[in-house]
Amino acid sequence: MRNSKAANAIGFLIARAKSSTNNPYFSLLLSSYSSSRANNNLRSLLLLSSSSSAISHGRFLIANRSFCGYAAEQFSDDEYDDIENHQASSSVANIDEWKWKLSLLLRNEKDQEIVSRDKRDRRDYEQISNLAKRMGLYCEMYGKVVVASKVPLPNYRPDLDDRRPQREVVIPLGLQRRVEGLLQEHLDRAELSSGKVTNNMGDDKSIDQVECINLDDNADSFLDQSVMEKVLQRRSLRMRNMQRAWQESPEGRKMLEFRKSLPAFREKDRLLQAIAQNQVIVISGETGCGKTTQLPQYVLEAEIESGRGAFCSIICTQPRRISAMAGSERGSTERGEPLGETVGYKVRLEGMKGKNTHLLFCTSGILLRRLLSDRNLNGITHVFVDEIHERGMNEDFLLIILKDMLPRRRDLRLILMSATLNAELFSNYFEGAPTIHIPGFTYPVRAHFLEDVLEMTGYKLTSFNQIDDYGQEKMWKTQKQLASRKRKNQITALVEDALNKSSFENYSARARDSLSSWVPDCTGFNLIEAVLCHICRKERPGAVLVFMTGWEDISCLRDQVKAHPLLGDPNRVLLLTCHGSMATSEQKLIFDKPPPNVRKIILATNMAEASITINDVVFVVDGGKAKETTYDALNNTPCLLPSWISQASARQRRGRAGRVQPGECYHLYPRCVFEAFAEYQLPELLRTPLNSLCLQIKSLQVGSIGVFLSAALQPPEPLAVSDVAQLICIVVKNFYSRLILVLCMMASSSGNKRLDVGFLG
Numbered sequence: 001m002r003n004s005k006a007a008n009a010i011g012f013l014i015a016r017a018k019s020s021t022n023n024p025y026f027s028l029l030l031s032s033y034s035s036s037r038a039n040n041n042l043r044s045l046l047l048l049s050s051s052s053s054a055i056s057h058g059r060f061l062i063a064n065r066s067f068c069g070y071a072a073e074q075f076s077d078d079e080y081d082d083i084e085n086h087q088a089s090s091s092v093a094n095i096d097e098w099k100w101k102l103s104l105l106l107r108n109e110k111d112q113e114i115v116s117r118d119k120r121d122r123r124d125y126e127q128i129s130n131l132a133k134r135m136g137l138y139c140e141m142y143g144k145v146v147v148a149s150k151v152p153l154p155n156y157r158p159d160l161d162d163r164r165p166q167r168e169v170v171i172p173l174g175l176q177r178r179v180e181g182l183l184q185e186h187l188d189r190a191e192l193s194s195g196k197v198t199n200n201m202g203d204d205k206s207i208d209q210v211e212c213i214n215l216d217d218n219a220d221s222f223l224d225q226s227v228m229e230k231v232l233q234r235r236s237l238r239m240r241n242m243q244r245a246w247q248e249s250p251e252g253r254k255m256l257e258f259r260k261s262l263p264a265f266r267e268k269d270r271l272l273q274a275i276a277q278n279q280v281i282v283i284s285g286e287t288g289c290g291k292t293t294q295l296p297q298y299v300l301e302a303e304i305e306s307g308r309g310a311f312c313s314i315i316c317t318q319p320r321r322i323s324a325m326a327g328s329e330r331g332s333t334e335r336g337e338p339l340g341e342t343v344g345y346k347v348r349l350e351g352m353k354g355k356n357t358h359l360l361f362c363t364s365g366i367l368l369r370r371l372l373s374d375r376n377l378n379g380i381t382h383v384f385v386d387e388i389h390e391r392g393m394n395e396d397f398l399l400i401i402l403k404d405m406l407p408r409r410r411d412l413r414l415i416l417m418s419a420t421l422n423a424e425l426f427s428n429y430f431e432g433a434p435t436i437h438i439p440g441f442t443y444p445v446r447a448h449f450l451e452d453v454l455e456m457t458g459y460k461l462t463s464f465n466q467i468d469d470y471g472q473e474k475m476w477k478t479q480k481q482l483a484s485r486k487r488k489n490q491i492t493a494l495v496e497d498a499l500n501k502s503s504f505e506n507y508s509a510r511a512r513d514s515l516s517s518w519v520p521d522c523t524g525f526n527l528i529e530a531v532l533c534h535i536c537r538k539e540r541p542g543a544v545l546v547f548m549t550g551w552e553d554i555s556c557l558r559d560q561v562k563a564h565p566l567l568g569d570p571n572r573v574l575l576l577t578c579h580g581s582m583a584t585s586e587q588k589l590i591f592d593k594p595p596p597n598v599r600k601i602i603l604a605t606n607m608a609e610a611s612i613t614i615n616d617v618v619f620v621v622d623g624g625k626a627k628e629t630t631y632d633a634l635n636n637t638p639c640l641l642p643s644w645i646s647q648a649s650a651r652q653r654r655g656r657a658g659r660v661q662p663g664e665c666y667h668l669y670p671r672c673v674f675e676a677f678a679e680y681q682l683p684e685l686l687r688t689p690l691n692s693l694c695l696q697i698k699s700l701q702v703g704s705i706g707v708f709l710s711a712a713l714q715p716p717e718p719l720a721v722s723d724v725a726q727l728i729c730i731v732v733k734n735f736y737s738r739l740i741l742v743l744c745m746m747a748s749s750s751g752n753k754r755l756d757v758g759f760l761g
């Protein structure tokens with residue numbers, strides 16, 4: 001058995017190495033080889049193996065990719081010779097015997113060539129060569145060795161050249177480790193590109209592919225596992241000592257005291273136990289209870305404490321860049337380490353992480369991209385998907401791919417988290433995954449709705465002071481607001497309905513009068529300005545976070561506020577903005593402390609809605625709207641329009657206060673309107689026009705669009721998907737065939753044959 005394996009493989013045996021046991025370097029005796037047999041399998045790649053046993057016996061093999069499973073086995077010189085010899089030991093005296101051998105070769109699908117080492121002269125060779133040619137074979141003589149082959153042969157075969165000088169290559173240990181790492185990476189990638197194994201939609205794996213996985217598993221053994229394990233154990237011990245030292249230091253103790261006061265701490269043991277016992281768990285907990293910053297840390301600390309720190313690798317995804325960065329910064333502060341040590345982050349085009357990073361915060365998009373090239377998330381032990389209620393496209397795609405991966409990675413733990421989620425929906429999606437709720441708030445936040453705000457501030461709403469002034473340049477926007485009052489859309493009708501049902505009996509006549517003039521379609525710059533003035537004049541110190549719909553609203557309100565005598569005074573107010581298109585360094589300014597006696601006011605979009613703690617924020621002003629991708633049926637295009645948010649979003653906005661101290665939230669819409677909001681936002685998958693959605697999936701290269709989407713938590717209508725998917729396939733095909741045609745025409749007109757052949761190939 002072993003010999004037959006060796007026979008398959010030996011053609012690729014291109015190096016034998018000898019190591020010195022008392023020398024850290026390994027001597028490699030490299031001999032190059034290029035076999036026509038090797039050409040049989042062009043996807044082959046050279047693999048430098050260094051299994052622990054190979055190292056200890058001082059031998060290395062460089063083998064064919066299809067042979068890598070056996071590469072760790074060692075072949076004696078006798079075995080090598082046996083294999084070579086068994087193929088040819090004939091005499092030309094008996095040309096019939098050659099005829100028979102060559103016809104056998106032709107019929108044998110497995111073998112590609114015959115190597116005859118019987119010493120022959122030129123005349124023998126010519127006879128055999130003529131015979132081979134007549135039979136449609138190729139023949140070549142290398143020294144005294146004759147080779148007959150099904151494929152054309154090179155002029156020189158170093159493997160058959162006995163006089164060939166051998167070069168000694170000494171590889172330093174460090175370089176050898178790097179090579180091992182690169183090879184492992186290459187093998188992982190090769191596995192992914194090898195076909196259906198990468199198809200996450202549960203397609204059957206062919207025998208070939210199963211073999212490929214096994215081979216790669218064996219390739220793992222190339223790494224010197226025992227040495228690696230010792231290194232990691234030593235690192236784990238160091239991590240434990242450092243963790244203990246920090247926890248026992250005065251600052252560490254203070255931090256630990258604070259962390260213990262968070263609601264999540266009371267559930268720590270239950271959570272860790274659930275994570276240990278289940279592959280998937282769904283966690284809900286009020287805003288600020290410690291999901292983002294504490295739960296991944298609990299797992300990390302537990303692993304470090306049990307001496308497995310260096311073996312664990314945790315990923316925590318966030319829907320936005322700013323929350324990934326804020327989460328990691330808080331995590332590293334709580335561990336008393338610089339950012340990028342044990343805790344790091346990775347967002348698009350930016351990151352802070354090192355080789356000792358074991359807890360990585362990243363955006364959902366980053367994990368999605370990694371999953372596309374590393375379907376098994378090799379090396380990752382825990383994945384936390386935070387703010388899962390947002391149901392952005394990336395998050396839903398992530399869930400589809402992760403769900404598909406779980407059976408292949410039984411050891412991986414998946415934890416889904418959110419303040420307000422439909423736990424049952426997620427639990428059912430993951431075959432009844434257990435759900436855990438973390439009760440309790442960090443600090444109370446008082447909610448004031450429009451009726452309370454009007455009563456409190458005495459502000460009077462009229463039909464004129466609600467028109468938002470977008471300035472001369474965007475006069476049309478101001479006028480559009482007037483026009484839109486005549487047109488009632490579904491939401492205004494819903495809001496009016498809610499308003500009609502509410503009597504507001506307990507409010508003053510002035511407030512009731514104001515409410516009757518409230519225009520739900522406007523953003524209400526003047527109302528926001530009045531609320532900000534009220535806070536600055538009458539309320540306790542603390543920063544204010546205002547939620548707006550987009551950059552246009554933010555910049556117009558900023559201009560208006562800057563012109564205000566109180567709010568525009570830089571000695572009293574520090575006005576900041578935060579928007580998705582701003583540079584990360586600018587976004588981060590919102591976390592900075594203002595000068596003493598200066599109130600910080602932040603105008604932000606919903607990007608500041610989840611997972612961040614701006615620790616001086618006491619007041620939140622919620623305009624109740626956000627820009628959302630919707631479908632413009634008239635123009636048949638997707639568009640971003642301001643829409644009412646969901647109750648879940650409103651709670652998240654409120655939850656930006658009350659994290660470090662008690663807070664107040666001013667919702668600039670009546671309570672009855674809040675109650676009429678949808679509980680959760682419609683998933684982006686169902687809001688996005690199907691053609692855009694299908695194109696997105698096509699660009700991910702995850703196989704059939706229909707199959708992929710059908711695995712979603714809430715899939716779109718399958719019939720509609722298949723129609724659009726078919727259309728896209730035709731369009732893409734047509735596009736490519738036209739592109740090929742154009743390129744061929746260009747190539748032939750320029751006489752460049754290589755381009756057209758190469759491209760078509």
Ligand SMILES: Nc1ncnc2c1ncn2[C@@H]1O[C@H](COP(=O)(O)OP(=O)(O)OP(=O)(O)O)[C@@H](O)[C@H]1O
Nearest residue numbers: 287288289290291292293294330442611613615659
């Ligand atoms: N940068 C920070 N400075 C001070 N305290 C912080 C900071 N970040 C977090 N905290 C504290 O940690 C608590 C937990 O924060 P964390 O972000 O983990 O909450 P969460 O449960 O994920 O909430 P949400 O779902 O609203 O993001 C906060 O309530 C706050 O008290």
